[in-house]
Amino acid sequence: MKMSLIKPAIIASVLAVTSSSVMAEEARTLDQLLEFVKQGQATEAKENRAREARFRSDKRRQARLLEEAKDMREREERRSARLEKTFEKNELIVADKGRQLKERLGTLTELFGHLTSTAGDLRSSFANSLISAQYPGRDQFLDQLIAKMAGAEQLPSIEEIERLWFEIQREMTESGKVVSFTTEVAKLGGEKETRTVVRVGTFNVISDEGRYLQYIAENDTLAELARQPSGAYLGWASDLAEATDGKVPFGADPTGPTGGSFLAALINSPTISERWHQGGNVGYAITAVGVLAFVLAIWRLIVLAGMSTKVNAQLQSGKANDDNPLGRVLMVHEQNPTMDTETLELKLSEAVMKEVPKIELGLNLLKIIAAVAPLMGLLGTVTGMIITFQAITIFGAGDPKAMAGGISGALVTTVLGLLVAIPTVLLHTFTNGQAKKIIHVLDEQSTGIIAEHTEAQLGK
Template sequence: MKSLNRVKQHVSTFLAAVTLTSAAFAANAQEATSLDQLLEQLAQGKVAQTQQNKQREADFMARKSEQDQLLANATNERDNQIKLSTELEANFQNNEIELANRQDALNKRLGELKELFGVLQQVAGDTKSKFQNSVISAQIPGREAFLDEFAQSMGSSSKLASIEEIEKIWFELQREMTESAKVVRFDREVVLADGSKQTATVTRIGNFNLVANNKYLEFISETGSVAELIRQPSGRYLGTAADMTAANPSQGTQQVAFALDPTGGSILSLLVQAPDTQERVDQGGPVGYVILAIGAIGLLIALERFIALFLVGNKVNRQLKTATPSNDNPLGRVLMAKEEYKDVDVETLELKLSERILKEVPQLTSRLTMIKIISVVAPLIGLLGTVTGMINTFQAITLFGTGDPKLMAGGISQALVTTVLGLVVAIPMVFISTILTTRSRGIINILQQQSAGIVAERAEKGA
């Protein structure tokens, strides 16, 4: 490399000298005033250029030996490096053989201990996963860090486990079993359902559940945080959580009923996903709301009829106990016909009494037909919702196939919910209609009985 640089330097010097000579020659040519002068200048320039070329050749020959020496040095350096590479390669192969021999000897000496360490490494990995998802880690964090380092060190090299490491794994397993049988309270930061954070007293029930502020909590292993369940289970489960929170440890051992999740949160997550009553009603869609509106109208009518017939029945019962007819009840108005038509014959009196009874019947049976209609129409509307939901289901099957059941769940839910709502409205309406009809017929029968008695009494007097 150095020889090449020097050659480049000589060539550059030569070109610069030629350029200077040409420039000088051009200057002298400009100053010449005759052909003789010009010829003389040319001869002088040729002589000067010849001397410069000889000088350059002498310099080049003087440095040639130096270039040969540099080339020889580079050749020697290359040969030395090749020799060193050969020696290193031979040493590497010898080391590989020696390492394999020593590894075989180590394996033979380890014997069954190698299997023991393999099982120990597997146990450490499994325990690490268990600790990550255990609610006990909410109170005792960082337990899986040692197990992770131990499993990686055992797997990445032939390092043997020390007695201290084995005892520490034993200690962590024993502590997990011991803590799983305890109900412990501790303070830590809890993420509330609205996203805010608050320091709360958390009650840990073994390695099963966490509760605080009368609510169930979940341990998020990815972030190591504790958060309230966005959706809590039904009231009967929250009641047990409230009892557990209200228990006072200072009063000694207490027995508290608690809804325990033995799976560590899996069953609880399924419970909170179950829809509540409002969500089930919402699944019915517009048809479900129509059924509920009709049911509400039917209940209002039934309530009004119950009150009206109850009041009328009490007045009729009071009228039965007195001989003086009153105008504030149907029986009294019917009995007044006896006094109003004293002189008429029996047939005429019977017709007048029948007329009075017929006037009272519409008031006693008013709007009962509407309740019957609601009891019949509600299941029919539910059937309409069922048919609509099944149509949506079959459309989803046509478009997307049957691979994903969630696509069909919406239509099936609407079909089933509307049917249930229709039956929920229709069944009570049938009973209510029967009760009200029976009550109104009972009052009408009293009117008819009293009317027949008046006719019989008049007939006896006439005979």
């Protein structure tokens, strides 16, 4: 019984693999199952015969394609052989024609070589010449001439050779002229305006507003320099733009037509304000201390000048006034006319000592500022050098300009410190001299009062 159950299960699994249509049905009896097996075998045989037919058809087609590929290869090999023979013949013809061309050119070959070299040099000169801004399109003619002579298929005409000579002469002539012409100028914002510009030979070109321009060879345009030179150069440029004749001073740059290294150095040189900002926080602190010293010195000079005037007036007066130091010292004697000499001397010395701090007010602070300002400058320099060497450690010392710029910025604080210390020392010296004069008058008058009082006491 078990074997009879296993055999139908095996047969059913075979039917499930060989025929999907038979799998869709379910056998109810053993006869139906046997019929299903028979149908599956028939279907599988039919499919196998169909596959064999396709395989034979594909084999015949592949054989046909192989024969066609062989025929094509033979044709291409024959064609390649014909082309090789033609190429060899053409090489002989080209060599013969080249030999004929060289014989016919004769000494003209050297001439055309010089023309090609001259046109190439002139093309590179025109690329950056300010004269090209006034006469655009000259480089196109040179490009065509160079391409024509390099191709060795056409010879330059007499008109083209004369045109080359004319361009050389025009470049030389225009380089010595100061002319004005109208062209488009690109502003800093990118917009273009038609303006009248003045060209100074091949050195510089300025706008009618007195602004320096640069020539951009890529698109044959003039553009304002983003940063203009400082000092008198802009004033000279404005005078030249407004001049109609005569001689006008102008800062021409002889080192290049597109700005030049000298003009670039002037432009890149920082102004006084920019150098001051390079000092950073230490520079700002030194400046604040310097302003304090200057204000304090001026204030003390004004006070001492007024005090000196009042003291001089007191010297001419016979009565002591309490609005000046000398008057307050003299009042001590007027208030104590019968006092003994020793006590009066102590009283006068006390009065003078009370006036000295008022007279010397702020002088010690000026002295301290004069001593501290260079130290603050040195502090800023040291910190700046530390930052510079840290940057060198990270990025290397491949750019000497960057390293020199960092060191230059670090030394700004030292300059600021000296600029504060030197005037402060002078102001302190002058102010201290004024104060010493007043104190000397007080000491002189108090000593005179003691002498007179002593004589009066001895006379009694």
